[in-house]
Amino acid sequence: MDRLIALATLSLLSAVTTAAPKAPVYKDITMRDFQIDGPQLAAASAPVQITGGYTKPGNMDMLYANSSDAAVATYTNSAYAEQLPFIPLLTDNASHAIREAMYDCRSRNAVGCLLTLRGMVTMCSVTNGFGAQRDTPCLAVLDGFAYSPPRPALAPASAPAAVPASPIMRTQAAQAVDTTAEIQPGPAFERRVRTCVQTPKMADVANVYQKCVDLASRDPSAFSGSSAPPQ
Numbered sequence: 001m002d003r004l005i006a007l008a009t010l011s012l013l014s015a016v017t018t019a020a021p022k023a024p025v026y027k028d029i030t031m032r033d034f035q036i037d038g039p040q041l042a043a044a045s046a047p048v049q050i051t052g053g054y055t056k057p058g059n060m061d062m063l064y065a066n067s068s069d070a071a072v073a074t075y076t077n078s079a080y081a082e083q084l085p086f087i088p089l090l091t092d093n094a095s096h097a098i099r100e101a102m103y104d105c106r107s108r109n110a111v112g113c114l115l116t117l118r119g120m121v122t123m124c125s126v127t128n129g130f131g132a133q134r135d136t137p138c139l140a141v142l143d144g145f146a147y148s149p150p151r152p153a154l155a156p157a158s159a160p161a162a163v164p165a166s167p168i169m170r171t172q173a174a175q176a177v178d179t180t181a182e183i184q185p186g187p188a189f190e191r192r193v194r195t196c197v198q199t200p201k202m203a204d205v206a207n208v209y210q211k212c213v214d215l216a217s218r219d220p221s222a223f224s225g226s227s228a229p230p231q
Contacts, residue, residue, distance in 0.1 A: 026118045031065035034121075035085045038137030041121035048121055048139070050087070051147060053112035054105055060126070061089035061102065063139070067112030074111045075197040088126050088138040089117070098144040105146075111194075114147035 024047035031052060034041070041048065052063040053070030064070040069084045091099060098117065105113035117139060124138035196202060196212030 024120075031085055031087070034087055034137065034139075038121065039123075042123045042137045044121075046121045047118070049116065049118045049144075050139070051114060051116040052087070054102060054115045055111050056102070056106055061091055061141075063087045063089055063115070063117065064112070067114060070112035071193075071197055075194055076202075088124060088136065090119075090122070090124060090138055090140040094119075094141040095143045098141060101144070101146040115144055116147055117141050117144040119143070 026047045026049040029037075029041075029048045029050050031050070034048075034050065050063070052065055053067040055062055055064065055070040055074045057074045062070070062073075064073060064084060064086045069086075073081045073084050073086065091102065098115070101113070101115060105111075105115075119139045119141040122138055122140050123135050125133050126136050126138075127133050193212045196215060202212065
């Protein structure tokens with residue numbers, strides 16, 4: 001009797017082990033890989049992992065090769081922007097964690113958040129601005145995370161000798177504090193960068209997003225209104 005029970009238990013364990021689904025092994029790919037091999041990856045329902053700049057300018061979640069491309073495609077209407085490669089994202093079955101990361105990006109209006117996404121490549125139908133539809137490879141997102149680059153540790157600075165501050169020194173120090181506060185990332189800074197990117201003069205500038213970040217950081221008064229971009 002004990003032998004029969006033992007055999008039955010082993011059979012049950014074997015059946016459970018056989019039926020347990022294997023976790024997918026995600027292959028790291030680049031945007032270039034996806035553009036070249038997309039149809040083949042979709043035909044195989046290939047599990048992939050890819051990092052890029054996330055944006056949702058309309059009703060479609062999209063992933064671009066980097067943050068700069070995502071910002072250019074979102075804020076400009078140029079031939080260059082239309083040629084930038086992207087991946088349409090299907091998020092209905094995505095995990096709560098990655099949907100939350102996408103929501104946080106949209107809530108902060110932080111176009112181009114770097115996300116690492118895992119999912120299955122599939123075909124989907126995409127409608128352009130003129131109402132025309134086409135079938136194209138997409139990523140059915142299952143999981144992922146927001147990318148946060150490591151910050152270098154700063155060595156503690158030695159305290160300088162105390163010097164009585166003159167009125168001129170106090171004024172200069174106050175101006176330095178105000179300027180530093182202006183160029184820190186935040187809503188005001190993002191508005192200046194967005195105004196710069198949307199300026200017609202910048203439409204065909206390569207790496208326009210990074211260029212505008214540099215300009216807005218260098219001159220806090222730039223793009224605060226309707227001013228033209230500095231030379």
